Amino acid sequence: DFTPTLADRFTFGLWTVGNTGRDPFGEATRPVLRAPYLVEKLAALGAYGVNLHDNDLVPIDATAAQRDALVREFQQALSDHGLVVPMATTNLFSDPAFKDGAFTSADARVRAYALSKTMHAMDLGAELGADTYVLWGGREGTEVDAGGKLLDALGWFRDSLNYLAAYSESQGYGYRFALEPKPNEPRADIFLPTVGSALGFIATLERPELFGLNPEFAHETMAGLSFPHAVAQAIDAGKLFHIDLNDQKMGRFDQDLRFGAENPKGAFFLVQLLEDSGYAGPKHFDAHALRTEDEAGVWAFARGCMRTYLILKDKVQRFAQDAEIQAAIAAYRVQDAELEALTGTFTPENAGALKAHAFDRAALGTRGPGLEALDQLTMELLLGVR
Ligand code: GLT
Ligand code: MN
Ligand code: MN
Ligand code: MN
Numbered sequence: 214d215f216t217p218t219l220a221d222r223f224t225f226g227l228w229t230v231g232n233t234g235r236d237p238f239g240e241a242t243r244p245v246l247r248a249p250y251l252v253e254k255l256a257a258l259g260a261y262g263v264n265l266h267d268n269d270l271v272p273i274d275a276t277a278a279q280r281d282a283l284v285r286e287f288q289q290a291l292s293d294h295g296l297v298v299p300m301a302t303t304n305l306f307s308d309p310a311f312k313d314g315a316f317t318s319a320d321a322r323v324r325a326y327a328l329s330k331t332m333h334a335m336d337l338g339a340e341l342g343a344d345t346y347v348l349w350g351g352r353e354g355t356e357v358d359a360g361g362k363l364l365d366a367l368g369w370f371r372d373s374l375n376y377l378a379a380y381s382e383s384q385g386y387g388y389r390f391a392l393e394p395k396p397n398e399p400r401a402d403i404f405l406p407t408v409g410s411a412l413g414f415i416a417t418l419e420r421p422e423l424f425g426l427n428p429e430f431a432h433e434t435m436a437g438l439s440f441p442h443a444v445a446q447a448i449d450a451g452k453l454f455h456i457d458l459n460d461q462k463m464g465r466f467d468q469d470l471r472f473g474a475e476n477p478k479g480a481f482f483l484v485q486l487l488e489d490s491g492y493a494g495p496k497h498f499d500a501h502a503l504r505t506e507d508e509a510g511v512w513a514f515a516r517g518c519m520r521t522y523l524i525l526k527d528k529v530q531r532f533a534q535d536a537e538i539q540a541a542i543a544a545y546r547v548q549d550a551e552l553e554a555l556t557g558t559f560t561p562e563n564a565g566a567l568k569a570h571a572f573d574r575a576a577l578g579t580r581g582p583g584l585e586a587l588d589q590l591t592m593e594l595l596l597g598v599r
Pocket of ligand 4: 499
């Protein structure tokens with residue numbers, strides 16, 4: 214009946230169900246909900262965990278005593294309601310100090326503050342049991358490039374990530390770091406804008422094995438790219454460390470819509486990819502209720518994210534068991550034992566035989582692979598008539 218269980222490993226951020234509806238043009242439309250209350254409500258809905266930025270729980274100007282009291286109260290709520298904190302991250306975007314970047318600021322003092330703040334936040338995450346550390350560089354970017362820092366910024370970013378990985382190891386935290394790309398908003402051009410850029414950058418780090426991706430559905434969509442394609446590349450590279458599920462209309466401002474709300478077909482192929490590849494990490498919904506909603510709308514939003522995932526997971530199983538669909542896929546994937554023997558391994562003999570082989574180019578170009586019929590079958594399955 215599409216009711217989530219802990220085994221589904223669904224998580225939300227404190228900042229997602231706690232979103233008050235503020236946007237660049239208008240004030241909050243909902244009151245602030247405190248972290249222990251959010252924990253209680255998420256647990257009741259069947260979530261497995263809750264993630265946070267340092268300042269979602271502890272205000273940036275809190276005293277040490279205030280911090281400890283808030284953390285103790287939060288830990289009590291977690292244990293009372295059986296929720297875990299699998300992921301933690303740093304708010305390096307709200308405070309005006311970070312207006313021109315954190316790790317990539319041209320001001321060495323801001324870069325140092327960003328490192329210091331992140332180490333404190335890593336301490337907090339470790340205290341709460343998190344094993345994944347997300348790095349979303351919201352302010353890491355530019356509006357104008359007159360400052361001439363493009364190459365320096367990449368170097369500063371790299372130095373910071375190397376430093377933080379060394380800190381994690383020195384403390385025995387064992388974090389896996391997940392970079393979260395986004396093309397723009399709040400900066401005009403954010404550094405490492407896509408999954409592909411982040412993958413390329415990780416290869417240049419001192420400890421690349423400690424770094425992977427936290428791709429977000431909305432962010433690749435904002436870049437005009439396919440989220441399932443991006444996630445497939447992250448999986449292929451062994452770098453899908455975490456995932457942010459939501460939805461987004463292409464070419465719009467950052468919307469963070471309920472998972473599956475806008476592009477259910479893309480969401481279906483994403484769920485298929487996650488389920489078939491055996492992705493075992495948390496499934497994190499990084500989205501929020503529409504600004505129009507009251508608190509009831511917030512919980513309808515959260516329940517909807519999880520239900521849609523489970524409904525699509527059920528569709529994935531039906532897809533795999535649908536004889537007509539599977540026959541169409543089998544027909545689509547043409548096999549040829551003789552040629553595959555020649556292409557499987559390079560030897561001078563295989564290459565020679567392949568070069569000498571006479572291909573029926575016209576036949577290859579004439580054959581229709583049946584994708585219209587296959588896609589229509591998929592649509593009918595999604596629309597509930599098969
Ligand atoms: C912010 C952003 C998200 C990131 C969060 C983690 S913060 O809400 O829009 O995509 O995942 O820093
Ligand atoms: Mn967003
Ligand atoms: Mn986002
Ligand atoms: Mn996100």
